[in-house]
Amino acid sequence: MGSISLRNAGLTATDTLFSKLDIVIAEGDRVGLVAGNGKGKTTLLRAIAGKGELTEGEIICSRGLRIGYVEQDVPAGILDMPLYDAVLAVLPETDRASDSWRVDVVLVDLEVPDDLWQKPVRELSGGWQRIALIARCWIAEPDALLLDEPTNHLDLGKLLLLENWLERAARNIPVIIASHDRAFLDATTNRTLFLRPGNSAYFPLPYGKARMALDELDAAAELKRERDMKEVDRLRRQAAKLTNIGINSGSDLLTVKSKYLRERASKIEDNLNELHKERSGDIKLSNSGAQARVLLAIENFDVTTPDGRKLFRIDKLHIFQGDRLVLLGRNGTGKSQLMGHLHRAMTGQDVPGIRVSPQLNVGYIDQAMTQLPNKLSPLAFITGQFDNGDQRSKSLLAAAGFPVEKQDKPIATLSFGQRTRLGLLALRLSQPNFYLLDEPTNHVDIAGQEQLESEILAHGATCILVSHDRSFVRALGSRFLQIDGKRLKEVDDPEGFFAATVAG
Structure with a gap:
């Protein structure tokens, strides 16, 4: 029987991230690992996998336990390899000729389309790269599985594929999943560990019920x-x-x-205990307001690819002040293309079929945070973009979770979570009255997601959202538009779309 035991485990970096952690993770335990950005999740997983160390305590695994660890980043050495070869390379060289059939089994089990098998890993979408990393881990037949942010870059279809695969393939082994996706944690875990500097909390419950208990x-x-x-x-x-x-x-x-x-x-x-507060940085928004009732009108508009290929048509759509509109559709159906057309129209470009109120002031972020200048530091970006002065900018950055020592480092060196927080800070400072948000919760921890939800609701912000985060969509949406075939139609709620995606 395989198990992983943590005894008096602790990690101290600049501050104590967690301490005195005593738990046993046994067969059939699927543990959701929850903490803020930079609060020790990855370090703990690496230590369990034997790739790093804690500052105190010990980790004891069952004799002979083979641990599979799926990290967040794709190894540079496999980027130019075909997907099939990248998975095959995990096997011992002497076994590759005789056991190559195992690659076929794993790729079929993970529902990887045949036409991707010989495609270089570099050319795969971010979602299929994540699936490739899981395939590389699974072909080694691990007795325990560690997943670090496995839902990053996954569209809803692949996310549900992964949920089903975990339930089917990894049901009877110890599994630890570090994730900020609340719905995914609810679907895949039966235990939850909240890492804290003082007393970490461990519940034999999936995330939602564990959060209520916490x-x-x-x-x-x-x-x-x-x-x-x-x-x-x-x-x-x-x-x-x-x-x-x-x-x-x-x-x-x-x-x-x-x-x-x-x-x-x-x-x-x-003996008074300090009450735990998440300290990954505040997320705040604003709403400069507008008098116009209709902020955006679209009529007889074809959403197209950059080379002019038609994706779908919008017959008539009015977006009113205060609407929180969620755009639903599978990957490749044109959600991001529509967001790009809207952004161009909102920033003064002539886009026939899209009429923008002169009172509209857009705040926009895309999935890759391309609006951030990677060579500049956060401080140089904020002071250069907004007239706040050095001292005010430093205070704003500190409140957003950037200690002084990180404010002068190039944005390119920041973690994805920190870049997202910087993008959201810039969004607030631009004082928009209309938010155009393409996957805004990517890389944001749960506390940050909840803050973002609260801010949008509290300010009555008008927004169009694209998100694969089901909890985020359910919490915020007031109107739902679904890309169905070659048309955009309004639906009552997202549940039909979610159910159809599960069905395939």
Whole structure:
């Protein structure tokens, strides 16, 4: 029976990320690993896989346990290899000729289309590259599986494919999944570990139910802290009162009792637990508002590829102030093409068929954050783009999760999560009244996703969203447009689209 045990495990970088972690992950345990960006998830997975170390404690695996680890990045050495060869290369060289059939089995099991098998990994979409990494891991027949952000770059179809594959193929082995996708965690895990600097929390529940249990735990901890602080205040006031009476009456007994009360207050204070707060940086938005009721009107418009190939047609569509419109469609149907056409029209270019209110001020981010100048530093970008001055810009960056030492480094060196936060900060500072958001939650941790949802709702922001994050779509959408064949149609909710995607 395979298992992974963590005993007093801890990790300290500049700050303590987690400590005193004691859990056992056994066969059939599928653990969702949840923490903010840069809070130790990847380091813990690497340590379990034998590719890194913790600063304290130990990791004990069952004798002979073969651990499969799927990292976030594609190894540079396989980028120019055909997909088939990249998977085959994992096998011992002496076995490749006789066991090449195993590559076929894995690729078929992961539903990789035949026409991709001989395509260089570099030319695959980001989603198929993720599937390729999983195939490379699975062909080695691991006894335990570690997945680091496996849903990055996956469209909804591949995401659901992965959910089904995990349920079918990895059901009876220990699995640990680090992910910010709440719906994916709910579908694939039966346990949840929330990494925290103090007391990490481990529940035998999938993410949604575990999150409710964690909120109850945090609420109880906050209530206890408030009661303890009141008790400390009461004891100190009582001690001061007894001290004064003791001095005035010359009573040594009252002085001793006063000392005892102060010591008791100090002991309670020393044992007060700091309440956990996610500190990956605030996400804030704004809405400069507009008087116009209709901000965008589209009539008789064909969405086309850059070479002019028609993807679908919009007969008539009006977007009103306050609409939160979600665009639904499989990959390749033209969602990003439409977003590009809209952005061009909103930034002053003539796009026949699209009418934009003169009051509209667009804030736009795309999946790759192409609006960020990679060679500049965050500080140079923010100070150059917005008239806030050095000191104000430094404060804004710090609040968004950029410590001073990262503010002068090139944007290209930042993690994807940090780049997204920088893009969202720039979005806010541009003071838009219309948000055009293409996969805005890519690489953003759960706390950040929830902040983004809250900000859009709180400001009554008008927006068009493209997202494969089902939790995000369900939380925000007020109108839903689905690309169906060669037409765009409005639907009541996204559930029909989700169900049809599951069905294939």
